Structures are given as structure tokens and as C-alpha cells.
Amino acid sequence: MTQSTPTQSADNATTQPQARLMIGTELAAEMVTKAAVRAEALRERTGVQPCLATVLVGDDPASATYVRMKQNRSKKAGIGSRSVVLPAETTTEELVAELTKLSEDPEVHGILLQHPVPAQIDERAAFEAIAPAKDVDGVTMHAFAAMAFGEPGFRSCTPGGILRLLEAYEVPLSGAHAVVIGRSPILGKPAGMLLLASNATVTYTHSRTKDLADIVRQADIVVAAVGKANFVRGSWLKPGAVVVDAGYNEGNVGDVHFEEATEVASLITPVPGGVGPMTIALLLEQTVDAAEAQTAAGTASV
Amino acid sequence: MTQSTPTQSADNATTQPQARLMIGTELAAEMVTKAAVRAEALRERTGVQPCLATVLVGDDPASATYVRMKQNRSKKAGIGSRSVVLPAETTTEELVAELTKLSEDPEVHGILLQHPVPAQIDERAAFEAIAPAKDVDGVTMHAFAAMAFGEPGFRSCTPGGILRLLEAYEVPLSGAHAVVIGRSPILGKPAGMLLLASNATVTYTHSRTKDLADIVRQADIVVAAVGKANFVRGSWLKPGAVVVDAGYNEGNVGDVHFEEATEVASLITPVPGGVGPMTIALLLEQTVDAAEAQTAAGTASV
Numbered sequence: 001m002t003q004s005t006p007t008q009s010a011d012n013a014t015t016q017p018q019a020r021l022m023i024g025t026e027l028a029a030e031m032v033t034k035a036a037v038r039a040e041a042l043r044e045r046t047g048v049q050p051c052l053a054t055v056l057v058g059d060d061p062a063s064a065t066y067v068r069m070k071q072n073r074s075k076k077a078g079i080g081s082r083s084v085v086l087p088a089e090t091t092t093e094e095l096v097a098e099l100t101k102l103s104e105d106p107e108v109h110g111i112l113l114q115h116p117v118p119a120q121i122d123e124r125a126a127f128e129a130i131a132p133a134k135d136v137d138g139v140t141m142h143a144f145a146a147m148a149f150g151e152p153g154f155r156s157c158t159p160g161g162i163l164r165l166l167e168a169y170e171v172p173l174s175g176a177h178a179v180v181i182g183r184s185p186i187l188g189k190p191a192g193m194l195l196l197a198s199n200a201t202v203t204y205t206h207s208r209t210k211d212l213a214d215i216v217r218q219a220d221i222v223v224a225a226v227g228k229a230n231f232v233r234g235s236w237l238k239p240g241a242v243v244v245d246a247g248y249n250e251g252n253v254g255d256v257h258f259e260e261a262t263e264v265a266s267l268i269t270p271v272p273g274g275v276g277p278m279t280i281a282l283l284l285e286q287t288v289d290a291a292e293a294q295t296a297a298g299t300a301s302v
Numbered sequence: 303m304t305q306s307t308p309t310q311s312a313d314n315a316t317t318q319p320q321a322r323l324m325i326g327t328e329l330a331a332e333m334v335t336k337a338a339v340r341a342e343a344l345r346e347r348t349g350v351q352p353c354l355a356t357v358l359v360g361d362d363p364a365s366a367t368y369v370r371m372k373q374n375r376s377k378k379a380g381i382g383s384r385s386v387v388l389p390a391e392t393t394t395e396e397l398v399a400e401l402t403k404l405s406e407d408p409e410v411h412g413i414l415l416q417h418p419v420p421a422q423i424d425e426r427a428a429f430e431a432i433a434p435a436k437d438v439d440g441v442t443m444h445a446f447a448a449m450a451f452g453e454p455g456f457r458s459c460t461p462g463g464i465l466r467l468l469e470a471y472e473v474p475l476s477g478a479h480a481v482v483i484g485r486s487p488i489l490g491k492p493a494g495m496l497l498l499a500s501n502a503t504v505t506y507t508h509s510r511t512k513d514l515a516d517i518v519r520q521a522d523i524v525v526a527a528v529g530k531a532n533f534v535r536g537s538w539l540k541p542g543a544v545v546v547d548a549g550y551n552e553g554n555v556g557d558v559h560f561e562e563a564t565e566v567a568s569l570i571t572p573v574p575g576g577v578g579p580m581t582i583a584l585l586l587e588q589t590v591d592a593a594e595a596q597t598a599a600g601t602a603s604v
Contacts, residue, residue, distance in 0.1 A: 124451065124453060141443070141444055141447030141448065141451065141453070142443055142444070142447070144447045144450060144451070145443030145444070145446045145447045146443065148446060148450075148487075148491060149426065149443065149446070149487050149491075151426060151443070174510050175510045175511065175512050177512070177517075183498060185450075185451050189450060189451075189498075192506075196485060196491075196506050196508075199508070199510040200510075201505065201506065201507050201508070201510070201511040201512070201517065202505070202506045203503065203504070203505040203506075204494075204498050204503065204504045204505075205503050206498075206501070206503070208476050208477045208501040208502075208503070209477065209503040210477050210479070210503070215479075215503065
């Protein structure tokens with residue numbers, strides 16, 4: 001790691017602007033509180049408690065931790081949870097059968113398949129077994145296209161959470177140049193589509209991109225979603241850029257070199273406490289959305 | 303219009319390289335010939351002739367011309383066509399009902415809804431009434447997500463045709479910077495997704511983009527899909543850029559100022575004769591794909 005400007009005078013150091021933090025924790029807490037109020041109102045009105053089914057395949061400890069965290073948060077928000085744990089050697093067919101059963105179960109309103117799934121499973125086939133009406137994690141092809149076309153549908157939780165954070169901090173999106181680093185189907189790709197739908201100019205970059213630093217340096221908004229610790233350096237950033245770090249690597253480290261980036265960016269998400277809490281909050285909010293919609297639909301069809 | 307370098311000497315003018323043309327006509331003719339052979343083979347083997355249903359709403363003369371052209375080409379390729387013409391005042395519900403009927407009709411293998419549709423119609427609702435198995439024009443949300451995720455599915459015909467043209471002219475896509483101008487759901491957006499799936503770095507630009515010329519000037523590949531005659535100027539191009547002009551404006555004029563662009567680009571599609579024929583060829587090819595798949599499925603289920 002190179003030391004940044006070690007010869008800088010104390011005077012200059014104090015005038016060096018430090019980025020403001022985009023903190024997800026409080027905003028997420030507000031979202032969860034609102035979701036809890038709606039969940040309680042639904043229960044009082046109809047007797048139905050929103051229910052999120054979590055499906056975990058295998059025994060990856062990090063995935064197990066995520067699932068447990070989501071269940072705990074659900075409970076605090078008055079959302080019931082159904083936990084399905086399948087062995088590591090589960091086949092695609094078995095997983096699809098389980099997800100289809102949950103999709104048809106009237107007591108389940110939202111379904112979360114924790115990823116990554118073991119290598120022998122066709123992840124896309126599994127995702128597509130989730131009914132769009134219960135796809136509260138926004139992983140289906142339908143959800144992706146809905147985000148791209150501005151149609152109704154659930155958002156992928158991390159990209160959707162990022163957009164809520166940018167809106168809360170009043171970051172201008174229309175006409176801004178957003179550079180997305182990473183193109184996974186549930187993070188980079190939908191993040192770019194949501195930014196494009198908000199009238200940003202969007203550049204998708206990835207492992208094959210040439211001159212990545214030069215491209216990132218043009219960005220008014222950088223979304224780092226690459227899964228490599230400290231990958232994005234301060235020297236890659238345009239002064240005043242808004243930096244969203246969607247990475248969460250070993251040792252609670254983001255994809256952006258935080259210390260370097262804070263000296264250049266105007267706004268930056270901390271890791272943890274930035275994007276992470278927003279992801280879970282949106283999952284819970286969308287679970288309540290789903291429960292409300294399915295309960296209304298159920299009532300209407302009686 | 304500014305005159306380009308009027309003081310240039312004759313000597314310089316002759317050493318100025320001129321772009322090579324990426325001609326779609328011949329490649330498209332080959333594709334149609336192959337589709338015709340497959341259509342004939344299917345008919346001989348099963349007695350089934352591939353059938354494309356075209357749906358035209360209203361009496362826009364340009365749309366009527368397009369539909370007629372597609373029907374004529376179908377006929378030449380041994381593909382039957384079913385023509386549905388609906389009055390300009392057709393409602394969304396009526397159009398959806400018609401498209402649903404065609405989606406369920408076992409004698410129809412592919413469905414083309416000619417767009418644009420009149421303003422009172424919800425175009426997305428209409429597109430989604432087309433069964434994905436018959437969406438040979440690649441307009442459904444499913445088709446879009448399949449293009450984005452590299453999953454099986456029909457491609458939007460113009461973007462898919464563009465990719466075929468780039469491949470035929472051996473344009474390197476991996477690591478290339480592609481700038482797409484325009485973000486319509488059936489042209490710009492899927493074109494960008496297909497280029498991204500081919501490992502290009504992709505920038506989406508549009509009416510809200512700032513410094514458009516500067517962004518286009520970084521492109522190794524420019525895809526112009528804005529629908530404005532002569533919109534992209536020669537001065538916007540990086541020397542040696544590959545220019546794909548998907549525009550087709552009044553007077554057979556593309557979105558790129560052709561005379562200026564040929565002096566800067568290395569490869570460029572003419573208008574007409576570039577992207578247009580590829581679009582129709584892919585439509586016919588995909589109609590035969592659909593007929594083969596549905597006939598196999600039908601046989602299997604008997």
C-alpha cells in the first residue's frame with residue numbers, strides 16, 4: 001500500500017476535504033420501522049403475518065450467517081420466517097422442486113434463495129422457479145427486465161438499496177455519468193439498469209475492461225461491485241465523485257480503498273454500515289409489499 | 303452543415319483512408335437461404351410450414367410498408383404468413399386478446415407486432431401477451447433478460463442482427479469500448495446487453511447524456527440508435543472506430559453523417575443495406591427456429 005502524499009504540510013492536510021459518509025444504517029432502520037408498522041397493520045386487518053422463506057443450500061458459514069441475520073431482522077420487523085436448509089449435494093431438480101413448492105404455498109409471501117449456491121446447481125434455473133410475485137430479492141429474469149424497463153416488479157435488493165441511498169442523499173442522477181464495476185446478474189447489471197432508468201449515463205466495466213482507472217476517473221458516481229478488497233484506488237476517482245461500495249470482503253473490507261477514496265470523493269458509503277443494511281431493509285420492505293399484494297389478491301378472489 | 307477540411311490538399315485527400323463498408327445485404331441473403339432450406343426440410347419431414355403472424359395496428363404507411371416487406375421476404379424463404387390488421391382505435395385489451403389468440407394458435411410459430419403502436423395502447427402489455435416461445439422479434443421482458451444473462455431465447459432482431467454483422471466482419475468485441483446511443487427497449491438496451499455479454503465495455507448514452515461527443519469519441523464501436531438523421535458527426539468519432547448505424551430516417555438517411563464518418567471510421571454500415579437486411583434475416587431465421595422447436599415439442603407431446 002502506498003502512503004498518500006506523505007510530504008503534504010499539516011496546513012494542506014486540514015484543508016483537504018474529506019468525503020461525507022452515506023450511512024445506510026439509519027435510513028435502513030427507518031425503512032424497517034415503516035415495514036414493521038405495515039406488517040402489524042396487515043396482521044390486525046386480515047390476520048395474515050407476512051412470511052419470508054429463506055432457502056440455504058450447503059453449509060457455507062458466511063451464507064449461514066447472512067440467512068440468520070435476515071431471519072433476525074425479519075423477526076424484529078414482525079415478519080415471520082420459514083427456514084429451509086438443504087444439503088450441499090442438493091441437485092438443481094431438488095432445489096427447483098423446493099422453490100416451486102414455496103412459490104405455491106399460500107402461507108409464504110416472499111422467497112429468498114441465498115447465493116451463491118453449490119457449483120452443481122444451475123442457479124438461473126433455481127431463480128426462475130421463484131414466482132415473480134414472491135421474488136422479494138429481485139433475482140428473476142422478470143424482475144431484471146422490469147428494472148430495465150421501469151415496469152412494476154421487485155428490485156434486486158442491493159441495487160435497489162443503493163438507489164434509495166443515493167436518493168436519500170440527494171445525489172443528482174439525471175445526466176450524471178455512473179460507472180458500474182462488475183456485471184453480476186443480481187448486482188452490477190441491475191444497478192446499471194436502475195441508474196439508466198434514472199437518466200444517468202451508464203458505463204458497465206468488468207474484468208475484460210481496458211484502462212479501467214481512466215474510465216472510472218470520468219465517473220460522477222462509481223458503483224463498485226466486484227468482490228475484491230480495496231480494488232478501487234483513490235487515484236482512480238474524479239475529485240468530488242460519489243462512491244458506492246457494494247463490496248463486502250473478508251475482514252469487513254469493501255471493494256474501494258476507503259482511506260484513499262475519502263480524500264477524493266465527496267460522498268462515500270462506509271463498509272460496513274453503508275449498502276449492507278439497505279439491502280436487508282429493502283428485502284423486508286418488499287416482503288411486506290408482497291404480503292399486502294397477495295392478501296389483497298386473495299381477498300379479491302374469494 | 304460545416305464543410306470538412308476544405309483546404310485539404312488533393313494529395314492528403316487521396317491518402318485519407320476511407321472506411322470499409324459492413325454490408326448486411328449479402329450476409330442477410332445467406333441467412334435467408336439457410337432459413338429457407340431448413341423451412342423446406344421441416345415441411346418435408348413433418349408437413350409443417352413455419353408461419354409468421356404479423357400484427358399491424360392502424361394505418362401508418364411506413365409501418366404498413368415494413369410489414370409488407372417482411373411478408374414478402376417470408377414468402378421467399380418458404381415461410382407462411384398470417385396477416386392481422388387492426389384499426390387505429392384498437393384498445394390495449396383488444397390487441398392483447400388478439401396476441402393471446404395467436405400465442406395459443408398451434409398453426410402460428412412466430413408473432414411480430416409492428417411498432418410503434420398507436421398512443422392509446424400500452425405497448426409493454428401488448429408485447430407481454432406474446433408467448434416467449436413465439437417471440438421471434440425478441441420484444442418480451444423474458445427475451446431481454448435472456449439476452450442480458452446469456453440464457454437461451456430469441457434476440458431482438460435489430461441488436462441480434464448487429465451482433466451477427468460485427469461477428470461476420472471479425473470486429474473484436476472482448477475488451478472493446480462500445481458506446482450505444484439510444485436506450486429503447488428493443489434496440490439500444492438489448493444492443494448494449496448483447497455487447498456486454500460479448501465482453502465489451504459498454505456505455506449507454508441518451509438524450510440526458512452530457513458531453514455526448516466526448517464520450518462517443520472514446521468508442522471502439524459506436525452503435526447509433528437514436529432515430530435522428532445525421533445526428534452523429536464525423537468529429538465525434540475516434541479514428542478507426544467501427545460504426546454501426548441502426549437509424550433509418552426519412553429519405554433513407556441513417557443516424558450517422560455517413561460522408562463525414564467514412565473519413566474517420568475503419569468500418570461502417572451503409573444505410574440502407576447495412577443493419578436493415580440483417581434485422582429481417584434474423585426475424586426469418588428465428589421464425590424457423592420457433593417452428594422447429596414447436597414442431598419437436600408437439601411431436602414429443604403426442
